[in-house]
Amino acid sequence: MIPRISLSLWTTLTLIFLLGPLVIIVGGSFTEAPHVTFPPEGFTLKWYAQLMEREDFLESFIDSMVLAVAATAAATILGTIAALALARENFKGREAFRAFLMSPLILPTVVTGVALFQFIRLLEIPSNMLGLIIGHTLITLPYVIRTVGAALVGLDKSLAEAAEVLGAKPARILFQVVMPAIAPAILVSVIFAFIVSFDQVTISIFLTGPDVMTLPIRIYTYIEFAIDPMIAAVSTLLILFAYLLVVGLERAFGLDKVFGKKG
Amino acid sequence: MTVSRRKFLAGAAGVAAVSTLPTFSARAAEDFIIGTYGGLYSEILDAEVIPGFEQANNVSVQKELGWGSKFIPKIIASKANPPYDLVYVNEDESIFGDAAGLWEPMQPDATPNIAEIYDIAKPPALPQYTCTIYEFTCAYNPEKMDAPKSWGDLWNDKITLGVPHISSTYGMLFLQIAAELNGGGVDNLDPGFKALEDHPSMKIYKGVTDGFGKFRQGEMDAALFYRHRVQLLIDEGLSLDFTAPSEGTYGMRTGVRVVKNSRNVEAAHDWANRAMSAAYQEAFAPKLYSPSNKTVTLDAELAEKHVYGAEKVNSLKFGDWSVLNPKKPELLEKWNRTFTG
Amino acid sequence: MSSLDIEDVHLWYGQFHALRGVSLSIGQGDFLALLGPSGCGKTSLLRSVAGFVHPQKGSIRVGGQDVVRLKPRERNLGMVFQHYALFPHMSAAENVAFGLKCRNVEKAEAEERVARALDMVGLSHLADRKPRQLSGGQQQRVALARALVIEPNVLLLDEPLGALDKKLRVQMQSELKQLQRKLGVTAVFVTHDQEEAMAMADEILIMRDGVIEQIGRPKEIFTAPRTSWAAEFVGSGNVLKGRLGPAADGARPIDLGPGCAFALAEWANLPADGEATAFVQAEAVKLAPANGSGQGLEVVSQRYLGVYVEVQAQYRDGVLRALVSPEEAEAFGVGSRVTATAAPTCVRPMEG
């Protein structure tokens, strides 16, 4: 009994810890005071109204969206192909290659950003967006390879065998048997990649330019004196956006397949 | 189910492909790219400066927001093909870039407004098109202490002293002040480190936002701080005041430099000229950015809050960056040794 | 090794009344099989004894001691789980040793007992293997050794043989039974397979919807099911329903239509007049060729069961099953006409 109560208590404390900063930011976005206070003083939507008039934030939101969608798509496609190849090809140095593909995780992202920036300037590539897409694709790829790779390991081999016995061609096996079976894992990696890219500050610091300025960097450079309630309002909308994204994808494809099953 | 998933992926791939296309197009010649500050500063530029400038020079201004510490590495990384035409820099960065060959040479002929700038903010005193002058004043909480007569009064065990991190211009200046109080100077900053280390109760603040937070939360009772920003806190109703100790206060000059190999050198000099104009600086004055132009006139109430007038401006001391700049790596290392871990 | 007494146990899962007043008592060293269709409450009863579910009412006594308030680990019961529940990260020997470790048994003694237990189930040579390196039957034996090595008061087995193939299952049944006899441990065994229950148990308990339908020796269950539901479930004979006639020759005939001549030797508890239900085992039914065509019952099918042939004949109210020897069966081909009877002592009255 005592372990059960302390477990519940610990979980409650953990939830407070997890949600604390969110509650403060969301609450702060409705305060009437000129800076974020908690508990909020009064209630107003004026910060949201002020935000709606900011074209620069809207542009940055679009930049971030484009970037996150492009990086997520690139990482998902490349990562899934690589994970499939790693799962079925058996060549010398496969494990080393897998480790190599995971390396963006262990490299400090700010350095990757600096290094990539220097290299892009060296090649005189004029597009900052291209650099950002490469950078974001690189740092989201390990998540995709990990998640999809894990799903392939757990995949029942008899599925593919059964399909082969039934006379399915390799392409059919891939698209109608293997892909649907690992679809939940791909979906999870899409969500992870999108969130990681959308909220990326460190790799983007040096890669953004006058033509693209992602939302996290916009926020980073906007904060002058303190997080003012307008920044809290942006953050609140972003939290809402991310939740809706996750819930929407979940409704459409069913996350319970991944997290719902119980042994 | 299968269809919707396939559609979703195809759609995502399509969006990604299309969205990258326009960005591959090379930078158009009429783009004029500046590196400048975010927040309020960029808002004033948008409202007051850019429309007129674009019309006069037939260019489209694009801003990259950030700080000198971000712009300079990017310029160094791409000397032949710089990402900016012009950047906003602090005096130390301007001097650093001069030594490292990052700037186009100054052209007083192309920037006639330079004649109206205080002598201390233009060549030969400083190789920079200066538009703003800041003062680092001594801010203190009058409930915790009397107005300090000397910077030395901040070494007092009843208060918590806010110390600016070394990675800012004023961080180095405060270190120099501490050194000077203890028999050192710009050539010998070690006594400064010792004095900071020996302070009974000090707190490092990293940048203005952090400093604001620490003043608001009462975590710092006194600190060297931007005068106009202290003013903002006072206007907010915080128990705070500022004073100029007997040793004097340091100033900082911020302005613009034309980046070497800029493709729009002419327009860049026009921007520099405008940045030094009275009109430009008057647009910034209500937000407490103090003018470098001698001819700017402010009404008495506003002038009170500004670093304003020849007498005040000429009373400011400035860091000797030709000495301090090369010491930055060494100072940073010593700082980390002293205060972290 | 102790007796097990269960008295009026009630268990609710929320609104669902899973056990509705179960009482039973088994003696020391007895082997009880809990038999019933899935969802009848047999596993709930076993888990109540083990302590994993908590009956809201009633008492469970092991060796006279009420264990309802004890935690599972304090009850000293051995349990073999449906999927064995071997710890995958421990070797066979470590699995067996686990319970001893929990009891702080001295190392040397524990080693010796583990070796003995593994030897008992014939797995000494595989002591260092991990569970996934063992076959299903081997895993089963490890699970058994693990449950027995702690010398439990009662051994609980939750459909332990369900995952094995038929041949292995039969072999394990006899091994398990022998072992239980040899050790004299009281055992409760959950199964839905009546043959398995018959083969192993000293006593069988048939459960239905959370109540005990019948409890008795295998022979009793087999020859005299108390209710027609039990008879159907055990599936060993025929349930006969018909009007009783007046007593003659110490038996009362039961009217099942032409060609059937069944009578009950025992009718004390039956109403003097009216409908009655009786049970007769398939083996007890005697068939004879009917005189003349159109007379008697028509044989509708024959099923070869090895030693016996099951003959099914259509009578007025349904199909009558009889077990006859293969030689006899030749006379009762499909389509032939027969008459059926049984010794009155083999026809048992039922509760309906």
Added chain:
Amino acid sequence: MADASLVQNDTEADRPGGPGGARDGEIAAAAQRRRLWRRVFQLSPITLLYVVGLILPYLYLLRMSFNIYDPMLVFREAFALDNYIKLLTDAFYLQIVAETIWLGVAVTLFTLIVGYPIAWQIARAKSHVKSLLLAAVLSPLLINLVVRTYGWLAILGDNGILNGWMLDLGLIGSPLPLSNNFWTVVVGLGHVTLPFMVLSLVSVMESLSDELLEAGENLGASTFQIFTDVVWPLTWAGVGAGSILVFCFSISAFVTPALLGGGHVSTVSTLIYEKFTFSVNWPVGSALVFILLAMNMVVIMIHGRLFRHED
């Protein structure tokens, strides 16, 4: 895609020669060529991306790390080991390296201690409770890094929300120094890395069957013994997967240590950032990058030993 079969196993076919005539050899050689092309086709796009986006840029940095710092010119072309020698013989830098590792370990332990129980709850919860808990666990990832960090400063400051509440409740007499130290950074990093740890644990815990726990209980194990002897060893793989993510994330973070550490916490990453921006000392900054990299590799090797799959 030439062959998408997942059941393909090349080991046997890969064996060159073998019995059979020249014709068989030809067929085998052709099959091998096909396989080679298939691999090239599948793996070259990603390899190209890594080469362009990662290897070449880092090679450029590697070259930079052998240059010599020059206060006037930023760097002078050279091929010297000076930077490495300086960094590796300086006790201060070694101490920063040690502290960075300690930070990574501390954050990993923090997320493990905080995350293990909630991961357990999630793995054992019914589906709607599970969805809610999962959403809560993922939420730190949804809030902007910079905003989140300032949020923590507001909570943990001397006169912040937490100290305010504790003072009001009379739990403490004077504000606790919760902000601007090593542990503040641990909390801030722990907050955002917790999802990685919890998700890794949940996926392992879900495959742990109730029967195993009951078996332990039935055999007389106490709750503590079940945890140490059954649950912990069986979730060890999840701990391994989560800890490597958390560790790598923590030692390469720089915004959080810089802001929450209040200038009192230096890690290799914050040092690298300062070398590249403030002191514009790229050669030493680059050398630090490769020291961090070597450090990561060592940690990953140790980690591999620690969490090696059995058999």
